[in-house]
Amino acid sequence: MELKDVEKCCCVIKVAGTPGRKSVSCSGVIVHPRSGSRRSKPSRQREVSGELLMLVNCVEFKQTFLGVFQETDQWRFHGDDEDAELIRDAQSLSWFAVLRAGVVVNNNTDTESTPWQSSSSLQKGCPVVACGSPFGSLCLDLFISTLSRGIVSNLAGEDNAVILTDARCLPGTEGGGLFVVEATDSVRLIGVIVSPFGWKSNEWIGLTLVCSVDVIFRSVVRSTGVRDPLRGVWGQKEEADLCMSRTAQGPEAVGHPTVSFVDSGQAWGSGVAVSARLVVTCRHVVGGKSSVTLKFHQDGRVQDVVGNVLFSTKSSSPYDLALIELRDPVPEAVIPRMSKSFHLGEAVVVVGYGGLGRVCGPSLTSGVLSKAISLNGQPVMLQTTCAVQAGASGGAVVRKQSGELLGIVSSNARDLAASVTYPHLNFIIPAPVFQRPLQEFQKTRNVDVFSVLNATERDVRRVWRLQGAQSKL
Incomplete structure (x- = not known):
């Protein structure tokens, strides 16, 4: 039909x-x-x-x-x-x-x-x-x-x-x-x-x-x-x-990056594997803890891994990011290629543990890249129309056609006066923000390279000024 x-x-x-x-x-x-x-x-x-x-x-x-x-x-x-x-x-x-x-x-x-x-x-x-x-x-x-x-x-x-x-x-x-x-x-x-x-x-x-x-x-x-x-x-x-x-004959599936469930004991969210031992997530997901538990759902199996929190941005930083090192590697992890370009209106997919949490593995939601804000030629914030729920923080935003990583989910929007959450308006930290310090860390093993994420310009903080009113996922 x-x-x-x-x-x-x-x-x-x-x-x-x-x-x-x-x-x-x-x-x-x-x-x-x-x-x-x-x-x-x-x-x-x-x-x-x-x-x-x-x-x-x-x-x-x-x-x-x-x-x-x-x-x-x-x-x-x-x-x-x-x-x-x-x-x-x-x-x-x-x-x-x-x-x-x-x-x-x-x-x-x-x-x-x-x-x-x-x-x-x-x-x-x-x-x-x-x-x-x-x-x-x-x-x-x-x-x-x-x-x-x-x-x-x-x-x-x-x-x-x-x-x-x-x-x-x-x-x-x-x-x-x-x-x-x-x-x-x-x-x-x-x-x-x-x-x-x-x-x-x-x-x-x-x-x-x-x-x-x-x-x-x-x-x-x-x-x-x-x-x-x-x-x-x-x-x-x-x-x-x-x-x-009984057989589906849909388009070939695009390989999405491996996204894990991250549990700090007080909060939980998502995290994106950027190597077999490193996971990027949000600062508020790790909740100030020195170690967290991660779950990887792959091919019907669930692998539990403990990770050490190597770095978290300061609460004053607009970039809500943290880096976790796994005590045991996950060799089957799909490592994404990070995008340096963004095209308004392009089809994107969010991969994260929003809504259902750890029960059924990561959820996928589709939409478009609705906004890309840059300062001095560098992207500082993305927005999408994908449905993003509590638990999706730290999840991946990928280009639908290629699976390239565009950024990390930070939050969706919430009207505090009306107590209403808007899942289809969400705020994304672009991949170029953390790509260079991540590459430096993989070469030097010096976590100080991430301090640049704390020393942001006033204009960057102004772009993220609504952060306090956003819904922490």
């Missing part, structure tokens, strides 16, 4: 209200034209009645969800803290409905089922497109089947039952589809949107929660005891199979 056809696979579902309760609406995915109605023309919608065939609880999703999103971290996936109905709905996130529309579309172009793919082959960084209808049934002519691009940010559970993406979605897109984009720009259904929002300790993380469509279908199979999850929904035997692919 081509990308231009994605909007034909989504619909709006409206549930009529009962006495004392208002009607509600959300999005839906049409897995076969005989189980739903499609729009024959983009400018015209059809409203038909539907029959609820079953409600199914996706156990794999529920178990993984409870393991990843711990109550102690104050996760919530509803918008209003005080809305009891929303809180109750949030406790039923693993339940999905199978519906049958009251009509069959006779359009010959709509006789094929929607192609889908097992999530077991998904990888972080895969390009995806989300399709849903913001605000449900409100202003259908404006909002129905809206698309949003992004990447797979993280995966968890058996066969990747839980998917997180940075494709931005809005209320009402719940039930919409997430489609993986292949190298030829063809797409396959990969998941169903569970929640377009997520908060951790009252900070919006800027990611969308998705359940694998593969595990939903398997849950239906277990409930009905038949091989075909929708047997009987359509009458023709030759139409009784959903089109499924």
Whole structure:
């Protein structure tokens, strides 16, 4: 299926209200034209009645969800803290409905089922497109089947039952589809949107929660005891199979630098390996400690290493940096090539332990380089539109096409008066700031070469003057 056809696979579902309760609406995915109605023309919608065939609880999703999103971290996936109905709905996130529309579309172009793919082959960084209808049934002519691009940010559970993406979605897109984009720009259904929002300790993380469509279908199979999850929904035997692919054929993955989880005991964050024994992170991540613990997630394994903090910038320095030397080397680490040039609007990816922390390895979020500030020909601050959450400090900002290191995540932005965090506005320390002293240190082993990071000019401090109002990650 081509990308231009994605909007034909989504619909709006409206549930009529009962006495004392208002009607509600959300999005839906049409897995076969005989189980739903499609729009024959983009400018015209059809409203038909539907029959609820079953409600199914996706156990794999529920178990993984409870393991990843711990109550102690104050996760919530509803918008209003005080809305009891929303809180109750949030406790039923693993339940999905199978519906049958009251009509069959006779359009010959709509006789094929929607192609889908097992999530077991998904990888972080895969390009995806989300399709849903913001605000449900409100202003259908404006909002129905809206698309949003992004990447797979993280995966968890058996066969990747839980998917997180940075494709931005809005209320009402719940039930919409997430489609993986292949190298030829063809797409396959990969998941169903569970929640377009997520908060951790009252900070919006800027990611969308998705359940694998593969595990939903398997849950239906277990409930009905038949091989075909929708047997009987359509009458023709030759139409009784959903089109499924188990292999992803996306673009070749770019090698991102190795990013570790850094734990000082009082704070935690991320760190970028710049050699087999050296890791660059943020000053506030090491928290003044002389040694920290690092975790490296590689090829499904986790390696714990203790590191000595060789250097931290002074609190008066605008450059929030620290250098850690590992007591044991990590020879498998991918060491990045550092970039010396920056191009506004270029595609970038942040690699760090924001949001989920150590649970599922580093998360990836995509965006563009939105700002590059230079003084006397030298870059002193970068900004991106990537979603950056607590725990991403010290993480890597890389060029999407090449994997080159552009800089180190320092913080995102926070409005202290409104108590609002903005994950898509973040501040980056450019790689050239620390590249030269790092090269000198590797030659001389003299940590004093990093003192230049403390002796910054007044103009540099002025650029970073909002540092006190930024959200420390």
